[in-house]
Amino acid sequence: MSAASDSDFPRTIDDVVIVGGGLAGLFCALKLSPRPVTVISAAPLGEGASSAWAQGGMAAAVAEGDSPEAHAADTVAVGGGIVDEDVALGLAREAAPRIHDLLRYGVPFDRDLEGRLAVSREAAHSARRIVHVRGDMAGKAIIAALTEAVRNTPSVRVIEGYVAEALLSDGGTVSGLQLRKAADATAHPVIVPTRAVVLATGGIGHLYAVTTNPPEASGLGLAIAARAGAVIADPEFVQFHPTAIDVGRDPAPLATEALRGDGALLVNGRGERVMLARDSLAELAPRDVVARGVFAEIAAGRGAFLDATPLGPELAEKFPGFHATCLSAGLDPTRQPVPIAPAAHYHMGGIAVDRHGRSSLKGLWAGGEVSSTGAHGANRLASNSLLEAVVYAARIAEDIDGQSFAAPSRPHTAEPVPRNCAMPPLVEASLRAMMSSHVGVIRNGGQLAEAAQAFAAIEQDTGNIALRNMATTALIVAASAWSRRESRGAHERSDYPAEDPALRKRTMTTLAEARRTIAGMARAATSSARRSLGA
Numbered sequence: 223m224s225a226a227s228d229s230d231f232p233r234t235i236d237d238v239v240i241v242g243g244g245l246a247g248l249f250c251a252l253k254l255s256p257r258p259v260t261v262i263s264a265a266p267l268g269e270g271a272s273s274a275w276a277q278g279g280m281a282a283a284v285a286e287g288d289s290p291e292a293h294a295a296d297t298v299a300v301g302g303g304i305v306d307e308d309v310a311l312g313l314a315r316e317a318a319p320r321i322h323d324l325l326r327y328g329v330p331f332d333r334d335l336e337g338r339l340a341v342s343r344e345a346a347h348s349a350r351r352i353v354h355v356r357g358d359m360a361g362k363a364i365i366a367a368l369t370e371a372v373r374n375t376p377s378v379r380v381i382e383g384y385v386a387e388a389l390l391s392d393g394g395t396v397s398g399l400q401l402r403k404a405a406d407a408t409a410h411p412v413i414v415p416t417r418a419v420v421l422a423t424g425g426i427g428h429l430y431a432v433t434t435n436p437p438e439a440s441g442l443g444l445a446i447a448a449r450a451g452a453v454i455a456d457p458e459f460v461q462f463h464p465t466a467i468d469v470g471r472d473p474a475p476l477a478t479e480a481l482r483g484d485g486a487l488l489v490n491g492r493g494e495r496v497m498l499a500r501d502s503l504a505e506l507a508p509r510d511v512v513a514r515g516v517f518a519e520i521a522a523g524r525g526a527f528l529d530a531t532p533l534g535p536e537l538a539e540k541f542p543g544f545h546a547t548c549l550s551a552g553l554d555p556t557r558q559p560v561p562i563a564p565a566a567h568y569h570m571g572g573i574a575v576d577r578h579g580r581s582s583l584k585g586l587w588a589g590g591e592v593s594s595t596g597a598h599g600a601n602r603l604a605s606n607s608l609l610e611a612v613v614y615a616a617r618i619a620e621d622i623d624g625q626s627f628a629a630p631s632r633p634h635t636a637e638p639v640p641r642n643c644a645m646p647p648l649v650e651a652s653l654r655a656m657m658s659s660h661v662g663v664i665r666n667g668g669q670l671a672e673a674a675q676a677f678a679a680i681e682q683d684t685g686n687i688a689l690r691n692m693a694t695t696a697l698i699v700a701a702s703a704w705s706r707r708e709s710r711g712a713h714e715r716s717d718y719p720a721e722d723p724a725l726r727k728r729t730m731t732t733l734a735e736a737r738r739t740i741a742g743m744a745r746a747a748t749s750s751a752r753r754s755l756g757a
């Protein structure tokens with residue numbers, strides 16, 4: 223196939239291509255320097271990346287009295303019994319050197335009066351170990367510093383405004399990418415031959431109608447890897463943030479957990495505290511427990527609200543972002559409770575990778591939220607995701623740097639490039655609504671089967687490649703959630719409310735396996751209909 227090209231697309235491309243301009247992608251590009259590398263990003267750097275929105279910071283056992291072993295133990299404790307302990311320890315041990323890299327790239331982490339890194343505490347951490355920047359500005363500051371570093375690194379070429387929509391392969395080895403101009407569904411695809419692809423495309427939150435993630439986090443990276451045959455790990459495990467502000471914004475703004483730490487309460491529409499009867503820690507219970515409490519109140523029709531009035535007039539000064547967001551939506555949080563909803567926030571699952579960030583496909587690496595390293599298990603410990611992004615980005619760079627590739631050949635594509643249609647907004651909206659209602663905080667087999675089959679139908683019928691890729695990821699998540707007949711970590715099944723010790727293991731699946739599972743659901747539904755008709 224000849225390479226179609228856009229007039230503003232470079233004629234040559236490097237042998238290493240990183241897809242994604244968030245923390246994982248930028249850090250990997252800098253670590254590969256001076257080796258030439260091309261970074262492709264759907265959005266301009268600094269935009270369209272969850273990394274830039276991170277508020278809390280990065281977990282690192284750098285304070286006196288803390289240790290990587292204690293950090294790893296906390297990571298294992300929240301992960302629902304399926305965290306890979308070696309992976310968690312490796313992550314914790316490499317935190318300090320990676321923080322020093324970030325300092326070298328210009329990230330202005332907060333320091334105490336003696337000049338040591340200032341660390342704060344977050345839920346389920348047994349020590350103060352979150353490094354941060356100007357309170358809650360960690361993500362913005364990290365991405366600003368790395369963007370500048372990348373722009374000043376001649377070996378890194380950045381191509382913004384292109385979306386990767388397929389991986390191309392040659393005899394089982396990844397040999398290139400199919401890209402298309404973002405926001406122009408009918409533009410010609412661009413075929414780029416390359417020897418090593420690093421997917422750093424972030425999470426899947428935007429597959430849900432209610433999410434804290436940017437629109438670019440719609441699972442496209444996971445889909446293109448899965449469609450090329452990559453093994454996908456733990457896709458059913460999605461973390462929901464319990465307190466997204468529910469004022470009809472997409473993405474939904476976050477009400478930070480620190481508000482509850484300072485005395486804000488969770489109440490229903492009748493003014494009753496919703497967490498008191500559910501957990502002895504009430505508002506300060508683990509994130510997944512609170513998310514289920516909030517979800518249950520909304521599902522029962524009583525509504526859920528964050529009552530920050532106990533914080534008094536200091537609220538505006540202490541939480542200016544939250545205060546301003548509420549005011550702009552016509553709500554005064556110093557006087558009235560604010561409506562909230564659980565929102566899809568973080569994907570523990572992703573492209574299965576080994577300790578070098580290698581996927582199951584030759585020539586394909588994955589880092590950051592699109593990958594699944596085994597560090598998070600069924601539930602992520604707060605502030606471990608930025609850490610994982612830099613640790614694995616550095617390992618991927620080291621692994622790739624140790625290899626030499628022949629010049630990229632012309633890629634072979636398995637399928638001809640189809641004509642792309644415009645995104646059908648109603649179908650996209652219905653997919654996202656179904657992810658929230660059927661594959662959300664509390665799940666059951668019937669709804670998961672319904673959703674998985676609906677996503678498979680969208681995947682098959684749509685003429686829009688982005689929607690097809692969204693449906694691919696959605697069906698893998700729904701099919702794996704259906705197959706895991708137990709409740710574990712962030713995966714709660716109302717029809718299987720207990721943990722099953724026999725299922726205390728990670729999921730390893732493929733798109734082909736998910737499709738077989740869905741075909742089995744359809745067959746089971748047909749035979750049960752026949753039985754009830756007495757046929």
Ligand SMILES: Cc1cc2nc3c(=O)[nH]c(=O)nc-3n(C[C@H](O)[C@H](O)[C@H](O)COP(=O)(O)OP(=O)(O)OC[C@H]3O[C@@H](n4cnc5c(N)ncnc54)[C@H](O)[C@@H]3O)c2cc1C
Nearest residue numbers: 242243244245246264272273278279386424590591605608
């Ligand atoms: C509101 C919020 C607060 C958070 N707070 C914290 C926190 O305090 N601490 C913490 O550890 N974690 C936090 N997280 C999670 C953390 O931010 C993410 O897990 C992490 O930043 C992911 O980094 P990444 O590089 O993998 O992906 P991202 O930063 O999301 O970057 C993905 C990149 O890929 C691009 N892209 C996506 N698809 C394509 C495609 N098909 N083609 C081309 N480009 C593509 C995007 O445009 C973007 O540039 C938070 C997340 C959110 C949403």
